[in-house]
Amino acid sequence: MSATEKVLARIETNFDKHQQRWLDWLRIPSISAQPQHAADCRAAAEYARTQLAEIGFTAEVRETAGHPVVLAQHPGPGGAAPHLLYYGHYDVQPADPLELWKSPPFEPHIVDGPHGKRVYARGAVDDKGQSATWLGAFRAWYEETGGLPCRITALLEGEEETGSINFKPFVIANKRELAADVAIITDTGMWDIDTPAISTSLRGMVYVQVDLKAANRDLHSGMYGGSALNPINALTHALGQLKDERGRIQVPRFYEGVKDISTRQANQWASLGFDERKFLGDIGLSEPYGEKERGGLERLWARPTADINGIWGGYSGPGTKTVIAAQAGAKVSFRLVPGQDPKQVAEGFKQFMRARVPADAKLEFTVFGEGAGLEIPTDSRFMQAAATALADEYGRPAVMIGCGGSIPVVETLHHELGLDCVLLGFGLDDDQVHSPNEKFEVTCFRHGLRSHARLLGKLGGDR
């Protein structure tokens, strides 16, 4: 029996405890966007630090200008074993609208589903649940062997959901401590519940808040209507032009650098048999809304987007209020593909807005985060080891997929530390990430934990 097999057996024996540690972490409402949860963010960081310290890591909670970073080191066995940097994040998205949750978002709720037990909670999967898979794999190796088969740096940040603004400076300031051979990140999804996947491309993101101010006070729409600038009319007039009738985004120079996918890529994605009608049908929609002349996976993985994530202004209570508001605002995000320059997109959006509002409309922009899209080479030994570990665990090959989401840290780790990233993740499309009733299947958690245990053995030279 190989060491890996013994570790896998130990995971099964201790599985309830692994699950318990994951659930305890979920109880901490570490919402990074909301200042009133700053102490909770720190508590979630401390929780992870303690986990790592318990299994032989030198583990610290390190300060940044925002929420802290957890940084932990384990020397591994020495010798030829590679040095792996695991990245995760302990922060979560805001839970609102709270009234749509079937159970409180920070009281993990276990229910029976079509694939066995599942856990409902904010962060169940993104990214506490996923991070708990590799934390658990470390622990299983430590419990079985008293050490770890590779040298490991574990790094968990607390601002992934707010654009990782302070993470990049932290990485730059600590380059030497963060040196490694490869980065391993578990914040992505499977192809389906039976088919493991490695993500080989990520979309980047630019997230901008725009505030539009008009009169110096709210106005009566009867006394001023027809003469006074209405900021909501002006804001919708501008934002309503973000896309043309074919779904093409109208921000100046937006498509500069965007490349069509290769025939090889198109063929590979076609072979996955993606059913966009079913994908949309599952969420109550019947037809795609993006660029009309593109394929389903292409729209999701290889084309940039412009989504208004929030809008506000004037009266939204019951009944009527005949007011012309003094101001209105919106949050707009752009998912970017490799080749697009995030700074140019942010600048282009400002130009787009300025060109479409009247002179009296005072515009203010807040850029919350910028990250470029990224493609990851598939031929490294780490990628191959991850693919084999997943294939061994699931009994079928891992598929190479794109990811529509943005993990700006992948770009940071790549550019600042020179690391390639292996993105293996265990989420499903219906996990309701960022939505009410976020969940993670317990079977996905278990396979994730076991897959990471296998990967550690494989990279550590275990046969």
Next chain:
Amino acid sequence: MSATEKVLARIETNFDKHQQRWLDWLRIPSISAQPQHAADCRAAAEYARTQLAEIGFTAEVRETAGHPVVLAQHPGPGGAAPHLLYYGHYDVQPADPLELWKSPPFEPHIVDGPHGKRVYARGAVDDKGQSATWLGAFRAWYEETGGLPCRITALLEGEEETGSINFKPFVIANKRELAADVAIITDTGMWDIDTPAISTSLRGMVYVQVDLKAANRDLHSGMYGGSALNPINALTHALGQLKDERGRIQVPRFYEGVKDISTRQANQWASLGFDERKFLGDIGLSEPYGEKERGGLERLWARPTADINGIWGGYSGPGTKTVIAAQAGAKVSFRLVPGQDPKQVAEGFKQFMRARVPADAKLEFTVFGEGAGLEIPTDSRFMQAAATALADEYGRPAVMIGCGGSIPVVETLHHELGLDCVLLGFGLDDDQVHSPNEKFEVTCFRHGLRSHARLLGKLGGDR
């Protein structure tokens, strides 16, 4: 000394008490739009009823399907004295955004201003303050003479700020009790603080809430962006087309029935010397935003509008949330001019929206109120008496103006009871009606009270 002169002297003697009754009424937060204030609305109605009962009226609080109506009758002296119906409303607009108030909205705050004392409170002018002017005039006549010089019906509703939905059925159901010779309404403004005015036209209104529903839950903008319908994008895309670049409203058949103003009217309004740059400068704006090819007063009094009064959807908290919301909504109101059919405008707006959203966008419309625009003949004996009363009080002629606001009840009283309406009001443009820090000048309140006392004397045959 005429009876009117004695009444005017008594007003001065008892002025503090008149003011106190007005302030006490303002302390009741009778916000008709918000269900949690239903009991306050009833309390404000009861307050008015008591006032009227104290001065010889047979006064009742009468039920409707919504907030109640106050109906009170005084027989007057009999003989040839006319029968006047006074209309007012005891309900007020919501007070939010509360943080912009310099003093609590329902704790009347008296401060020194450029025109003497002024009172800050929600409803200070609209319409408790204005209604208190004629309630005070009744009281002064009663105190001085033991009766009233005309037969009077007093009618105060509690849903003017939410579209008077239940007022019209009430009027229709009580036509006989509401018979009168003329309606007198004080809910409009002066030309400026020295120049009294009678309003001879009102804009009507259609107020519609539109809700747009897309996916059956909130979505992650990375996983779904580019494929899933974004309801905020779709809503802004449609609403952003409400007006073309010249400010023309694009709702189908919207301008049917809209007439250009006559040369006589244009000349009369030109003679008022309206300074639109100053009007807008006072609220921090520099240029008009409505139809480009129209004059200043024409845009405010004789042209229809389309204003978005509120919009909401997705995340509006601090920082970022990369969500594609499940739904979004907006409140949109149209001010109408005589000749436009409110029902056709409401229907046209629905068509406008349906034609501009994708098939998956489920639209729901709630029409909160519809009222046509109205013109009032200026040659009746009641209009002439009102003009004389104002001229006597202010020492200069009253000007005949338009009103950009909507008082749907004017149309109801006109069509259901066959009454012409005399609209004399004492508000100023800077009263911040419907805004934070609504105020009423005490001098306007005093002149209003005195003007109503004069009008009662004049119509009652006092010399």
